[in-house]
Amino acid sequence: MTTVADGLFQYGGQPVGGSLSLQKLFSTPNGIEHKGRAWFVDASSGSNGDGTSPQRALSTMQKAFNAIARGDIIYFVGKVTEQLVTPVQVFDVTVVGCGNRPRHADAVPAGGNWAASQWGPPASGGVAAQATVRVLQQGWRFVNILWTAIDANAACIELVRNAAADDAERDASHADIASCRFSGAGIGIRSGVAGTFTEIVNNVRVIDCDFMDMTTAMSSAIQASAWQIKGNRFRANTNHITLQAGGFQITNNIFGSFTTNGIVLTTGAGLNIITMNYLSGTYSNAGGYTAANANDEWAGNFNTLAGGITVADPA
Secondary structure, eight states, X not given: OEEOTTSBEESSSOOOOTTOOHHHHTBOTTOOBOOOBEEEEETTTOBBSOSSSGGGOBSOHHHHHHHOOTTOEEEEEEEEEOOEEOOTTOOSOEEEEOSSSOOOOOSSSTTTTSXXXXXXXXXXXXXXXXXXXXXXXXXXXXXXXEEOOSSTTOEEEEEOBOSOOGGGOOBOXXXXXXXXXXXXXXXXXXXXXXXXXXXXEEOOEEESOEEESOSEEEEEEEEEESOEEESOEEESEXXXXXXXXXXXXXXSOEEOOEEEEEEEOTTOOBOOEEESOEEOSOOSTTTTEEOSSTTOBOTTOBOSSTTSBOOSOOO
C-alpha cells in the first residue's frame, strides 16, 4: 500500500505523478471518481486533526464515518466506545485494528491502550440492546478488533437488510469479518432484526475469529444465506451458533464447551455443509446440535462419539 499526498492510497506500484491524474487513476469505468482514502483514528490520544495521517488522527470513529466514502480504509488504535450505524450509500469500507492481536485497550498498566484496538459501547449513556455497530451497505470488512456489546441482548456487529429497492435499499451482504475477537455478554454477530430489517443477508464470510464467554456467538433473527464460517474458535459461550441458515459452509472450526447450544440451524433453508469441525459435547439434538433440514450434510466432523467422526446429521 502506498500512501500519497492527501490521504489517498493505492495497492502496489508507486505514488501517482507526472501526467496521470489522481481522478483518472481512481475513477470507475463510468467516470465516477473513486479515491480510496486512508483514515486514521486514535481513540486514546487522537486530536482534532483531519485524520489523514497517524500524526493527525481523529479521536472518534464517528468522525471517520462522517468523512469516509466508498472503498476507504480506516486504521485505528485505542478503545473506541461508540454505538454507531454505518453511513448510507457507502460501500466496501475496511476497518482495521492496528494492534498485534485483538485485545483490551486498557490504560492500566500505563501505555496498554496505545497500540491495542478495541471497539465497544460507551462506559455510560449507551443504548440498551443496541448493536455496537450496525452495517447498512454491502462489502464492509472488519479486521483484528476486540469487540464487546452493551448487554446480553445487543450484538457487537449487526448485519441488516431491508425490503426497499434502488437507492433506498439497505443491505449488509458480502461483509467480511476476519481475525477479530468477540468477548463477554451479548451476541458476537447477528443477522437481521425482526420486524425492521427482514430480508436475507447473503454471502458473509467470518474467518479466523475467536468467540468467548458470550451469550450467543452468532445468531439470526431471520433467514441468512450462503455464509462461510471458517477457521474460528468458539469457547465457553452459552450458545455458539443459532442461525436460520441456508447454503452455509461451516468448516474447520473448533466448537469448545458451551452451556445450551453448539450449532442449531432450525428453520433454516437447508443445503448447509458442516464438516471438518471439532464438535465438543454430545453429538445429538439434545446435546445442542440441530440441522436445518434433511438436505444438510454434517459428515466428517470430529466428536467423542464412537468412531470419532460424524457420518450423518445429528438426531
